[in-house]
Each structure stands twice: as structure tokens, then as C-alpha cells.
Amino acid sequence: MRAFFRDKLEYHLYSNRQIIDSLLEDGSKTSEDMIKLISHTLHAQGIWNNRILGQQYTGGVWDLIELTELHDLNDSLHHQSLEILEGTDLSKEVIYSNSRGQAFNNTVAQILYHLINHGTYHRGQIMILMSEAGIQTFGSDYVVYKR
Numbered sequence: 535m536r537a538f539f540r541d542k543l544e545y546h547l548y549s550n551r552q553i554i555d556s557l558l559e560d561g562s563k564t565s566e567d568m569i570k571l572i573s574h575t576l577h578a579q580g581i582w583n584n585r586i587l588g589q590q591y592t593g594g595v596w597d598l599i600e601l602t603e604l605h606d607l608n609d610s611l612h613h614q615s616l617e618i619l620e621g622t623d624l625s626k627e628v629i630y631s632n633s634r635g636q637a638f639n640n641t642v643a644q645i646l647y648h649l650i651n652h653g654t655y656h657r658g659q660i661m662i663l664m665s666e667a668g669i670q671t672f673g674s675d676y677v678v679y680k681r
Contacts, residue, residue, distance in 0.1 A: 535643065539619050542650045545679050547612040550575065550653065552672060553660055554604045560669040564601065568663050573599040575656045579611045582649045585630040586618050586642055595633060619646065 553572055557564045577593045584591040593599075599607060624643040631637050640648075654676075661671050 539646050546650050546653050550608045563667045563669050571656045571660045575653045576607050579649050582645050583614045
């Protein structure tokens, strides 16, 4: 199962990099909504990573990240996710509270799958915004990545 998640986390990293590169390339066409969605995707990964680690994440889930700082945060969060993947029992139950203070529990495997799926969802939204703004889009599907 670790190989499965390692592969999907690499896809997540790569796809985020592609989005960030596109936003940096066409800076004049890049909207705040695009930056807000990729920032949210990264903050959510940080929040989930920290929930697994039993730590507090300092960023807000909808805080904007400077466009020039997105690559560094993406890389840092990826490395943190890989450390979690390699050093944590994937069946371990994580007890956490959501942003409304409601308590939940999920396994590490469920959380990792969620953060990958969550990123795919928001990258799709960003691609729509990019297309509408005249920014060149690209094939971001998993199968395209594997080609």
C-alpha cells in the first residue's frame, strides 16, 4: 500500500508544480481565485499532515500564499507527507477536530487518499479558471502523468 500512496503523492506533487508553473508563466492573467485555490490545496495538505502528526498547523485553510512561495511550500509538504507515509502505520486512527470543532477519526490511509483526491478536485477548478482567462492548460489526469 505504501507504493500506491508514494506514486499518488508524486502525482500530487507533479500536478501542483505544473499548476504553479502555469500561474507563474502567465502572471498577468493569473487571478486571485486561482492563487486562492492552489493555496487552499496546499494549506489543506499541511493541515492533514499536522493532524496525522498530532501538531497544530499555523496557516489558515483559505489564506493566500504568495505566488513565488508556492513551489517551496509544495515541496516541503510533499516531503512531510512522504515522511508520514514511511514512518506511520497507515491503519492508525487519527482523532481530530474539523474547522467547526466537530470531532472525527480516520485512518492515516484514508487521510492520505483524501488529500490527494482533494488536490485533484481543486486543480480541476483551477484549470477551468485558467482556460477562461486564456492561460494554456495541460493534461492533468493521472493517466497522462503516467505516460
